[in-house]
Amino acid sequence: MDPHDSGRIARSLETLHAFGYFAPEVQEELTRIGLEKGRMCYFASRSAPMGAVSPGTVAATFFVFNPALVAHRMDGAWTLASPEEVTAARYRGVSAAWGRLLGDLDPDDLAEAAELARTAARACSVAGRPLCAGHADLPWPDAPHLVLFHALSLLREHRGDGHVAALLEEGLSGLEALVTHTATGRGFTVAAAQATRGWSEEEWGATVADLAERGVLTPDGGLTEEGHSLRRRIEEATDRMAGQPWQALGQEGATRLAELGRPWVRQAVAGGAFPKGVFA
Known part of the structure; x- marks a missing residue:
């Protein structure tokens, strides 16, 4: 597959992984x-597959x-619940959220x-990819919706580790x-990036x-040609x-997965997969 095509497909499905952090059912379980x-x-919940890391x-x-x-x-997170308890709670919450949004x-x-x-996901190389490696060590779920969530989580963390x-x-x-x-205009606003990632205006x-x-950057924060x-x-x-x-899956399989998943992404977002105020 052309890397750009596979990247586009991966990004188009990312919501089906990401709501596993923010859906109310997940927060409730955690x-x-x-x-x-x-x-x-x-x-x-995102770091738990790596163990009780610092x-x-x-x-x-x-x-x-x-x-x-x-x-x-x-601070103190692993004294409140073990990584194994956190991961189990995350998947319970994902299952409940999936039933509400995509049941x-x-x-x-x-x-x-x-x-x-x-x-x-089984073709992901974990070498040099700690978040992907942690998720790869988890057992595969049995239910199809959790298999899909787990696979997309592996693919997301594999891509994210490479992005770093x-x-x-x-x-x-x-x-x-x-x-x-943020300066590309295709991500956060400056205010949202500062607030959610914890950086001050200074x-x-x-x-x-x-x-x-x-x-x-230009002096007002836009990207230059070099940027x-x-x-x-x-x-x-x-x-x-x-x-x-994605090479292991092949063009036909990747295209089919995208065809199946994209309407589900729209349905999940419309159903409230990402409620306001989750980072309060």
Whole structure:
């Protein structure tokens, strides 16, 4: 497969993984076992497959979050619930959320999508990819909807780990990566990026000024020609490094998975998969 095509398909399905962090049912299950609502649930549930890792490890692998925010929100998390309890609660919540948002799917279509995604996910290389490796060590669920969720989680973390490598290759810090991504106009607004990733206006402004001196940004925070070239290189490298599982699935299988999944993405979003205020 062309890496750009596989990257486009991967991004089109990402919602079916991402609501596993934010749906109310997931938050309910995680707070029921003792975690604090909001960011602790996100940080702990996503990192739990790696074990009881330190806040520094979480910040390193999540990359674009302010390490101080991660340290504050992860403080004591593993004393409230073990990583195994957190992962089990996450999957219970995902199952409940799936039933609410996507419980009316054709079971044959769901089973087909689950096996297509599993075929791709099993081809993920975990070398140098800690978040993907942690998820790969988890046992496969039995229910088709959870097989699909687990497979898409593996594919997402495989791609994300590679994306961090591409950012590092270009010499960007986590905050610089976030600032330049926001400057493309295809991601967060500046205010949303600062609020959700824990960066102050002063930290953001200093980074904009530094990137402007390096010729990546204009003084008002827009991308220069070099900045646009930088982001293109990053996305192309990310697509290349994420291509292995999609090559294993093949063009026909990947296209079919996208055809099945895209209407489900729209249905999940319309049904409230991402409620406001989850990071309160």
